[in-house]
Amino acid sequence: MKYFVIILCSISLFVSCKSSDDKIEDMLSEYVKKIVKNPNSVDIHKFQVYDKVYNSKAGIVGWDKSKNNTITGKSDYIIFLFSAKNSDGIEIFREVSVYFDKTKKTFKSSYPENIDIENGNLSGTCKYYFGNLLTNWQIQNYCxxxxxxxxxxxxxxGRKKHITTVQNGTYEVNKIIPGKYFFKLINYSINLENVYGNYGNKKNYFMLIEIKKIMDFYQIYCRELYGYSDKKLFDVTLKKLETFSGEGNETDFFDNDVTDIWKDFKKSVNHKFIDDFDIEYDYRYLNQFDNISIEPSTPTNHNIYIKNFFF
Incomplete structure (x- = not known):
């Protein structure tokens, strides 16, 4: 009889936990179904409840994962992964945060705000400007x-790459799955070595600044996705660039200083990044790396205006 009671309690506990998971999945599913065009295709893959926690010693409010992954009075939001089929019949996955209302029975908002899965499109204008602060030489044009x-x-x-070219100062990419993207522009007809060499006394200093821009982008946005092949080498290389830029352009740098720094950068990062974005000698040409978000069902505008001042 004793063992029967233990087994019965265990079954009861399992059913209780299962029903709690089902309840949360149902809440999330109903929330998504009101937004997507094919509600019957919605599938909730995983979720994590986060509680608001007050740290009395530090006097601050923070957020922690719910230990039992259940909804309580402390619950503040849920991060979950769902998929659904868009109008083209393609299954799209999105990770979303949803925030509870006061009743904890529904959600008042989400991040991103628009969690639709229909394709979006991207367009914008592309311009550049160069100005020599000593000679007052300047040039500007479309890219x-x-x-x-x-x-x-x-x-x-799955990873999806879109490639296009700038024509008449504008570009456009259609039928893009919504979400976060890395954006790269490069214009091989504008050689920065020629620009800085013809109108500046310290060409290599400004070439090193161009490398630093790319490395800063990688450190801020790419490290979580791609990681490093040699983190120590990356840190040492970036530290050198920070020291060089702090010295100003009074220091003479040579061509081999620039090429050695660039080689070390390429050695230090994940080679998948090099392959994904066809990285060769990008610092030598007019370039721009950005982190952008593509909105579903609506046009996303991303204008590029590259301004380079030198002396």
Missing amino acids: NDANITIMNVDTLG
Whole structure:
């Protein structure tokens, strides 16, 4: 009889936990179904409840994962992964945060705000400006014939790359899965070594600054997605660039200083990044790396205006 009671309690506990999970999945599913065009295709893959926690010693409010992954009075939001089929019949995955209302029975908002899964599109204008602060020489124009590459970094249905070119100062990419993307523009017709060499006394200093821009982008946005092949080498290389830029352009740098720094950068990062974005000698040409978000069902505008001042 004793063992029967223990087994019965265990079954009861299992059913209770299972029903709690089902309840949360149902809440999430109903929330998503009101938004997507194919509600019957919605599938909740995983979720995590987060509680608001007050740290009395520090006097601050923070958030922790719910230990039992259940909804309580402390629950503040849920991060979950779902998929559904868009109008083209393609299964799209999105990770979303949803925030509870006061009753804890429904959600008042989400991040991102628009969690639809329909394709979006991207367009914008591309311009550049160079100005020599000593000679007052300047030039500005559209980035015609520049190559643009975008690649998704948060969708789980497979990596997708889109490539286009700038024509008449504008570009456009259609039928893009919504989510976060890395954006690269490069114009091989504008050689920065020529620009800085013809109108500046310290060409290599400014070439090192161009490398630093790319490394800063990698450190801020790419490290979580791609990681490093040699983190120590990356840190040492970036530290050198920070020291060089702090010295100003009074220091003479040589061509081999620039090429050695660039080689070390390429050795230090994940080679998948090099392959994904066709990285060769990007610092030598007009370029721009960005982190952007593609909104579903609506046009996303991303204008590029590259301003380079030198002396």
